[in-house]
Structures are given as C-alpha cells and as structure tokens.
Amino acid sequence: MKYSLLALCFAFLVSCSSSDDEKDYRLENDDEIAAYILANNLVAQKTASGLYYVIEEQGTGAQLTSSSSVTVTYKGSYTSGTAFDDSKGELVSFSLQNVITGFTEGLSYFNEGGKGILLIPAHLGYGSKDYKEIPGGSVLIFEIIVYSPEMIAEKNEADIVAYLDANDINATRSDTGLYYTIEEEGTGVQPTATSNVTVAYKGYYLDGEVFDESGSNGVSFGLNQVIKGWAEGITYYKEGGNGKLFIPAALAYGNYNYSTIPGGSVLIFDVKLISVN
Known part of the structure; x- marks a missing residue:
C-alpha cells in the first residue's frame, strides 16, 4: 500500500524562517504562478497568504476546516508539467494539521466531494531549500479530488x-x-x-x-x-x-x-x- 510524499510529510517546518540563508521566493513564485494560470487558461483565486486555488467542483459534503481529516486522490507537479508525486487513483488519508501549509489552507476552501487545483508557492510548501527531491523555492501544483464517504x-x-x-x-x-x-x-x-x-x-x-x-x-x-x-x-x-x-x-x-x-x-x-x- 503506497504512502505518498504528501501523506508522510508530517508537521513539515514551513519556510517562513528568519534565518539569514533563507531566500524569499514570494515575488518570483507569484510571477511564475501568474504565468502558469495564463498559459493554462485557469480561473484562479488568490488568498492573502499568496496561495492560488481553482474550484472545479465545490462538493456537496461537509465543509473542510484546517483540522479536518480527509481522503483524497491527487497529482503533484511543477509548473513545467513534471510530476513529482501522484496517488495514481489510490486513496490517501491524512489530517490537514499534518501537511504543508498550502495544502491545509487550500483544502479548507472545498467541501467533501470537491475537485480542483492548488497552486502553492514555496513559502507555503517546502521552503527555500531542497527537501528530498523537491528543489528549494519550487511552486507546487496539486490536482485534487476530495472524497466523500x-x-x-x-x-x-x-x-x-x-x-x-x-x-x-x-x-x-x-x-x-x-x-x-x-x-x-x-x-x-x-x-x-x-x-x-x-x-x-x-x-x-x-x-x-x-x-x-x-x-x-x-x-x-x-x-x-x-x-x-x-x-x-x-x-x-x-x-x-x-x-x-x-x-x-x-x-x-x-x-x-x-x-x-x-x-x-x-x-x-x-x-x-x-x-x-
């Protein structure tokens, strides 16, 4: 039974560190996301944190919160289109308290049964330094389906x-x-x-x-x-x-x-x- 990179990244330290060797990718990431949205003809919402999201289907089940446990299928890729993680249709369950900040916030805009896309800048993802195979400063694109019972x-x-x-x-x-x-x-x-x-x-x-x-x-x-x-x-x-x-x-x-x-x-x-x- 596959356990994904996403599901295993419990309580990962978000990259908003004050350390001198941390690079701030926010402006760079925002430009990259805006270009991706334009190139792919997406209608996305931007939040105060810098997260972008697309709701393709809102879902008719329970509204998710930042402390919800969820069951999803997903595909994670870079703006280049290269995939870095994929549940391949297999259900993956986790608490939204135990994943990257962009996922926690992003899924809170959906109900169970919802479907959409999260466009996560580095400061809401894996930060400005390399994390496993994720290069530092990466924008992460997640196509998600939130499963209802x-x-x-x-x-x-x-x-x-x-x-x-x-x-x-x-x-x-x-x-x-x-x-x-x-x-x-x-x-x-x-x-x-x-x-x-x-x-x-x-x-x-x-x-x-x-x-x-x-x-x-x-x-x-x-x-x-x-x-x-x-x-x-x-x-x-x-x-x-x-x-x-x-x-x-x-x-x-x-x-x-x-x-x-x-x-x-x-x-x-x-x-x-x-x-x-």
Whole structure:
C-alpha cells in the first residue's frame, strides 16, 4: 500500500524562517504562478497568504476546516508539467494539521466531494531549500479530488468488482456491500454474530500486500468484538469451512487511517473457521 510524499510529510517546518540563508521566493513564485494560470487558461483565486486555488467542483459534503481529516486522490507537479508525486487513483488519508501549509489552507476552501487545483508557492510548501527531491523555492501544483464517504463507498465497490473480474473469482455480494466466497462450507456448527470463534486468516490489500496474518492454529475472539465485515462474513461458514472476505472500508476501519491501515482501504481476508467455541 503506497504512502505518498504528501501523506508522510508530517508537521513539515514551513519556510517562513528568519534565518539569514533563507531566500524569499514570494515575488518570483507569484510571477511564475501568474504565468502558469495564463498559459493554462485557469480561473484562479488568490488568498492573502499568496496561495492560488481553482474550484472545479465545490462538493456537496461537509465543509473542510484546517483540522479536518480527509481522503483524497491527487497529482503533484511543477509548473513545467513534471510530476513529482501522484496517488495514481489510490486513496490517501491524512489530517490537514499534518501537511504543508498550502495544502491545509487550500483544502479548507472545498467541501467533501470537491475537485480542483492548488497552486502553492514555496513559502507555503517546502521552503527555500531542497527537501528530498523537491528543489528549494519550487511552486507546487496539486490536482485534487476530495472524497466523500459516498464516493469512497462507490470506489470500494468498483475496485472489488474489478479485482474479482481480474482474478476470475465468483463471489456473493450481501446487502451490506460485503463480498465473500465459500470454498468449503464446512460441516460443523455455524456461528452467529455473537459467537466466540477460532479463525486462521491472512489479511491483504487489493495490491496483494499482506498487513496481518495468524498462525495455522488461528486466533480466538468474539464476533461482537471485531469489524463489521468479519462479524457478518464469518457467519456464512460452518466449522471447518474456508473462503475469502472482500470488505469495503465502511465495514472495516473506515475512511481515515487506522493504525497501519490506510483510510478507505478495501481489505481481503483468506479465512478458515477452525471452531465455534
């Protein structure tokens, strides 16, 4: 599961430093942004901080604030058109308190479901000195889509269906949006949503990266103590049964990062119901 440069740049020090060796790129950046806007026929707004932004779609969901947690897809590039970061359609979640100032301010002009462009001068980005592969003084252009819960659910559904088609898997969809396969139904007791069970499992993302795995002896727990996708999914098997669960974020860990699970993630589990205790 890809973690982007943007999502990992927690609490980066903004470049408005009084240090003698800091260069002020504001005027230079402003001219560069103005030229980019003209060349690309954009209708942009400029804020008091020097940020420019374009709202292509305002969005109909909740208004974002500087302390919101968000889930987005984006592409980051320079005014030359060269890309330096790209989520490539993959959902990325983070708090707006943990990213560059231009992103924090810029997204506050959108609602969930919004789409647009941020044109961020260096003093609101990575500053006047080189930061990783970002050259000092760079203007950063971000094309962004802010996902609402409904959009995440639609994307999860489409991604699961695409995965099933690509891997020639015949799965059943429940009314909740859970997909599951039964490779062996099992012959023992069938659990209920409150049963205590022992299950051996492997959990991975759509790209195949494993994020959790039990031993062959499995792990015991109450089905009223786990994510909704498990509480529902395990009840489709009998003791000795096995199969796969394809769990959208709404039935798992939600739309924002949870521990090591990126927000909005579809989770796949290979499961074997060892016993109903």
